[in-house]
Amino acid sequence: MQQLWLIPLFPLLGFLLNGLLGRRLSKAAINAVAVGAVLASFLWTLKVLGALWPLEAPHLERYFTWIQADQVRIGYDLALDRLSAVMLLVVTGVGLLIHIYSVGYMAQEGGYYRFFAYLNLFMFFMLTLVLAANFLLLFVGWEGVGLCSYLLIGFWFLKASASNAANKAFIVNRVGDFGFSLAIYLIFANFGTLDFARVFPAVSRQPVESGWGTLTAIGLLLLVGATGKSAQIPLYVWLPDAMEGPTPVSALIHAATMVTAGVYMVARCSAIYLHAPAALEAVAIIGLLTAFFAATIGITQFDIKKVFAYSTISQLGYMFLGAGVGAFGAAIFHLWTHAFFKALLFLGAGSVIHALGEQDLRRMGGLRGKTPLTFWTLLCAALSISGVPFTAGFFSKDEILLAAHHHAPWMYWLGTLTAAMTAFYVFRAIFLAFFGEPRGWRHAHESPPVMTLPLAALAALSLAGGYFDVPGFLAPLFPAAAGHHQAGLAAVAAGAGLAGIALAWLFYVARPGLAERTAARLGALYRLVYNKYFVDELYEAALLRPVVEGSRRLLWHKVDVGLIDGAVNGVGARACGVGGVLRLIQSGNIRSYAAWVLLGSLVALLAALAGGSR
Amino acid sequence: MDGLLFLIFAAIAVVSGLNVVLQRQPIASALSLVAVMGSLAMLYLLLGAQFIAAVQVIVYAGAVMVLFVMVIMLLNAGRERSAGASLMASALGVPLLAGLAAALAYVMLLAFPDPRPVRFGEFREGGAAQVGYALFTRYLLPFELTSVLVLIAILGAVALAWREGRK
Amino acid sequence: MNLLDAVLALPLAGFLLLLALPREREEALRRLALAVALSAFLLSLGLAAGYRTGAAGFQFVTDAAWISQPKIRYHVGLDGLSLWLVLLTTLLTPVGILVSWRAVSRRVKEFYALFLLLEFGLIGVFIALDLVLFYVFWEVSLVPMYFLIGVWGHERRIYAAVKFFLFTMAGSVLMLAGIIYLYTYAGTFDYTELLRLESSGALHFRPTEGWLLFLAFFISFAIKVPLFPLHTWLPDAHVEAPTAGSVMLASVMLKMGCYGLLRFSLPLFPQAARDCAPWIVALAIAGIIYGALVALVQPNMKKLVAYTSVSHLGFVVLGIFTFTPLGLDGAVYQMVNHGISTGALFILVGYLYERRHSLEIADYGGVATPAPNLAAVFMITALASAGLPTLNNFVGEYLVLQGAAQADFRWAALAATGVILAAGYMLWLYQRVFFGAAPADVGRQVYDLGRREWAAMLPLLALMVWLGTATETFLPAIRDTNARILEQTRSNVEVRVELRRPPLEVAR
Amino acid sequence: MSAAGVPLAWYLILGAVLFALGAAGFLFRRNIITMFMAIELMLNAVNLTFVALAYYLGQVDGLVLAFFVMVVAAAEAAVGLAIILTVFRNRASLGIDEVQSLRN
Amino acid sequence: MTAAGFLPGGVEFLRLLPEILLVLAGTLVMVLEGIGGRRRGPVLARLSLGALAAALAAAFVAHRYGGPAFSGLAASDGFATFFRVVVIAAGGLVALFSGAYLRRESAERGEYYALLLYSVAGQCLMASAAELIVLFIALEISSIASYVLAGYLRSDRRANEAAVKYFLLGSFATAFLLYGVALIYGATGSTRLADIRQALAGPLPPPGALVAAAAALLFVGFAFKVSAAPFQVWAPDVYQGAPAPVAAFLSAGPKAAAFAGLLRVFLTAFEPVSEQWEGIVWTSALATMIIGNFAALLQSNIKRLLAYSSIAHAGYVMVAVAAHSAVGTAAAMFYLAAYVAMNVGAFAVVSYFARRGERYVNVEDLAGLGWRQPAAAALLSLFLLSLIGVPLTGGFFGKFYVFKAALEARLVWLTVLGLLNSAVAAYYYLRIIVVMYMHEPGEAVADLPAPGPALKATLWASALATLALGIFPSRVLEFAASAAALGR
8 A cells, every 4th residue: 555545635725724724824824835835745655656666556545335237336546557547647736836836926916715725626627537446436536627727727817818718618628528428337336336446358359340430439539538638629718718728727637637637538448449440540531630730820829828729729739639649658748848848838938027027028029138047938938939959848749740650640740730830920929029129018027946947947847858758668558659860851840830830930030020021921821810710700600699598588488387277277277268268157037046046957868868977 | 437537537637737837827826726626526536535524625626725715815815926037947848747646647657567457445444434543553653743844934934924013 | 213204203293283382482482493393303314324325225114004905005115315304304494494584574383384394294204105005195295385475475475376386286286187097007105016027027018008107196286396498387376475395395305306316216216207208308398498598587576486396306307217327317406406506595585585674686796894794605506506526506507417427418418508507696696785885774774693503504504515526425325325216217217318328338 | 427537747847847947037037136046946846846746645744845845845935034124134135146246 | 543553652753853953943033033132043053053053963862863754755864964964064164153153244143053054954854854755845934044054144135136046947847857756656656765665676567758757857856955057047146146054054954954865866766777867867966067157157156156166066966876886975065065065165164254245255355364364264265175176175085086986977077077177177266266265365355354253264164174184084984985875
């Protein structure tokens, strides 16, 4: 027993402490509790890993039964294998840094204790998700992180936009969870268990499904869940809006950890996908499309956080592509590196926003001198995400693209193009923010060290993080990603990244104004992309409004009030009507009464003569 | 002979019965009712029920009808005015009555097909002696009850007709 | 006179006692009512403690002669099905009394008297083991609720009360006919006796007869549940009822219907039940989705919650008619869950009403600012009823849907959409009431939770978490009772569609 | 004196006819007293039936019954007329159609 | 044969003791009325109450010495005892709360009580009659007395009208009854129920048409008295016009007694030819329930409403008759007992509430009664709930037993329709409760004096009976069941 349960427990305690007593605690105390909790679970994680190293076989710990479904036990069971180990490090490590950063970032905010309570709660659920040893517990974490993301996106609940974004996030995720839960039911119905340790062996004993089959169905349903949590087509729409939340939240939840849960889940279920090629293909295609599509939008955005949000979507697409082409190790590898540079990007952006109180790139510019530390760290992240050789991003992206090429060359090419665009829009953001002349801001100041230190740490990781060979580490879990190293392809990909950077330089530093002209020239196309292909509007018109209006006009007014109640009241009215008719008998006139008596007796007489008529 | 008598008195009975119904003048109805009763008394005789026939004339035609006539006079009930009408009665009345009469008559024919004529004097139990004996033996209870009944009738009549003014 | 009789008798005694007391001493009346309700609750805890899971048959049984011919007996007992419902009742009664402490200011005596009478009837319904006795309690519980709605309700209370009474009455007379007709067959009203006859095959109806009997019971239960499309009395009743009334109505009374289905419809008419199952499931699923969609667009908080009940109880009925162990367990568990979380919702809505004197969502907004605790509690409750894992409803819904998936995957697929919508209406409601900037008058009128209000809510919150995480406290009793019920439904029924065994069953 | 009489059924049919006539009077007359007399007519018809049946059965009982009917009729007459009297006092009319204030 | 064989022995007088007592008491009251001075009303009231109590006791004595009386024209058996108790109790309750009403109308005179006692005597006799002509005369005694009672307030136009309608239609229906007696006499040569039964069951049965016609006509006569459709027409007008206590009386005693007669005649004499009349009863039962309940839905006058309700209840009892079985008879008996208790109670409240000249007889006038006179309102609610058929009240078990009997006779549809009817009925009874508790007090309750002791006694007595029959019905039902085996 390694007491894995302590890892999620610390943040939970942090949550309870801050959540229940927070209002009475001092800022310092709150910080101590929140950061301390995460630090504790980080350290405990290291301790456990140290103890279990090299973690050849998964380490399972059963605690107690949660739900006994008929004969099947669904327990609070935690498991640790190399996959979850990687995730643990990301979550606790990056989480720790971001907690520290937040201390500075949120210093001036109201509801301080609430923020950290939520953040801890998130850590708890995220760690549960990662350590869960069965699907239902995984689902608990899955929903839990969704809840925290909801709470944190809506942290500034006085702003309508914030609470809207929060609702959107939760509900869209629910759509994904719908698929996920169905998958769970299907798994249970077919394998009679939800324990990973029992399901996956059972699966791998199945023949590979050529066409449509249960495993494929499960795979696709899981994918639906994944697209929700990891913001893939068609359910990505919530993530850009999620930027309403405080920036550390965007960094932790909507870049580094939660949104990668989908990728983690797909990787976790690799056994299923490998036996359902159709589903796996779907993963790849959705990933690739998302990557490309989001990148195009990223190019046109001006809100710095929105840019990075679309970039996140795009990068997650990369990971799905990786997983989809069978390179699960590469996907997780990219998850790993992405966690560093994307967290860094956001935190950097946060630092900029903190400095200016401004998110619009068009009103920044020339910050390089004012906030040098932020600038340099951001630059590292940008280089890494652009896949500039020997940065972390380079290695992970390279792995994926190679696997993609081996799977289907066109995927490689499209991926590469995306890489170029990625480099372009990231550096576009960098140049717009830090180069050129100040556009509209008076004074800016560098962030306090409590914020810059995490930046530095992350910068180091996003440069060097690639030298930890995640794929190799995960090799025992996944079949070796096919395709040996091809320098050519790698070079092309790297070139694409550099080209993107160069282009960005041309547009936003060398020839300012060229961007506007190009945009003008592109006209309709540009407007289409700038408006995110009107997808939100489409959903609004095609799904939301019909449901709401339909429910109000048709179901409530017509069916409920009109039809059903109408029928009921109709019966009532009819009864009274009958009563009204019957009252007419009572005319008060004796002779008509006599006529009734006569009528009755005659009828009775005849009936009796007829010999009893029933 | 008594067949003829039957026909005559039956005819009288029916005609004056009709008259009871048709007259708009209560007093006229009353008198024709007396006629009905008289003829019925004759038919009772034909059936050998002397005692009943006597009572019919004395009590019924005599006492009861006199009471009626007296009240009619007392309240000088004139020709009835037709205020309002009962659709029910006027519409259904005739067919209903016809139906009733027909049904009952049919039952009688069905139940008593025996063609043997009724002969005067065949039935000798109808004398006062026999009736009286039955009354005071087998039918003692109802006979006693009738006394209560009459008592109630008197009481009721008093209770209703009494005028406070006369106290 | 065992513990169970005591639990039943206590409220009745309290009722009579209250009637005897003078109406002027209102505080004393309240205290007395609370005391009675609490002691009943404590006694009922004894039931939970003394209940032996796995022991066959009913426990705490009393079987005393009542009426000689036809033999109608005072026969009461407890099993895993009734146990938690009884506790639910005894728990929510004191809660309801606390909630009405200030809310009910006029005709206090009558209110609390009727409230205890209601508890008496409800407990009786759940423990009666004689069909006539059951019917008696069924109707007895109807009357006080009718008065609670009609006298202490809001504007359209009379319409609502009468509608409520007539709907239930229309159903229950059919049930009465069914009960008597059954008697003309079996020659007994005794439930256990009937079960014995049924499983020994002594009760064989002609098909149509079986169906009609089943329907006679089913309709009255379906109205009470309420099953779509017989639900329209519910929104009116809820909107007009006083808070405590809504709580008892939603949390306990609606369970009477579900309870009846499990207790009578399934075991006594297994064949007909199985034959009708697809249709009933269709209605249940329709109710789940329909209720959720209509709830989505309600401008009135109570109505919204009422429609969510329609949706949630659809899950219960669905679970029952999957004829799978999971489905039944989930259904029973969901009864309790719904009792807790929806009851809590009504209480919270009641709190809001006491502050703002409006149930219209439009009259609120930004409440979170002046009343953070209220907001937090409401959030937890809303999440519970939206089926968030680690909170109670999730477990029930999971089991129900899992059971449905075992019976027919399409059922689960359709029903699960209700879970999405649940998040929709709950969060949307929450956003409109609590988020945003508080209008001036809201800020002025709305204050945070008081001590008594906390006292009423805390046990419910605790239970939400408890039911959501430590299910093994409650499930075992439910499980083996349901196992028996299912056993009963299999007895001499040729099961047309045997449950689909996993086609890929590998883990042998 | 022994000429062929008529079958018993004729007496009974006569009774039926008179009964119907009485009913007719009750139905068509508008004067309360006349209506009452119509009832008396019906009772007479019944009596005729009783007597005829007594003859048919050769029992005296039928006659006794007829006798009781008469007594009852007399009693009814007394009360009935008293009631009519009160009505007349309050309404100064015997028109039955005026007596329908009680109605829906 | 000598007269000696016919002279009744002492025990035979015992068997008719209740009737005898009542008649004597009635006469005594009448005489005292003549001689007594002022303030004699209450005295006479107490006297008649005492007489009724004595008669109640006498009923049990008569039961103790059960057996035929007066050459088998009457019989004191369990059936008779049951109904004697019911009608005497009904009369007692009415006599109990009439006083206040009559004093208010300044019309408390001996005649009232005398007539009441006579009427009750007649009803008792109806229950014990074993021969048609006795039954007929008993019926007349009860009826004529009640005609007069209906018009007792002679200066009141509504009362007059009620009386004249009741009287004319009553005697009209009586004529049919008599005709029926005549026919069955002609068919079987006897008017004794036992003989008739033998003749009908015997080897050479009389002409079917004649028997059928007789059954039909007799049914008409009784159906009129119990106000079963389509002969219910008189009831609403008469109940509305008659003084409230009298209306209460009419809805209770005569109805119960008429049912006693109906049951006795049809389940002893005509049992052998049941197939010839059960259809009629079935139809009439259904029609009665429907007309009663549905017509009541729209009533605003509470007396009229209760009249329709009493019609509907006649329908329920008729269902039990349609079952024509011992169980059905027992059910009908029980139902009538419960019905009398709750209905008299309800009318008692009405008569208390109506005030002088029956100013307040509309449902709306009761507004707020629940909070001005809680006790009275609560008891009225109890009676109404019992009329609806809510458990733990006599009304519930009444319905329960009736429909149980019906189902055992496989009258499924009649049962279902009947039960649905009772659901409809709930509506108009609830309306009264709604007005009492859920409407704000109106001017009608403003100056309402508290109920007097006599009224209180009546209400509590009826309430206790209603509850007793609803909670511990066994004893009564067992008795009814043992008494129900008619003609066997």
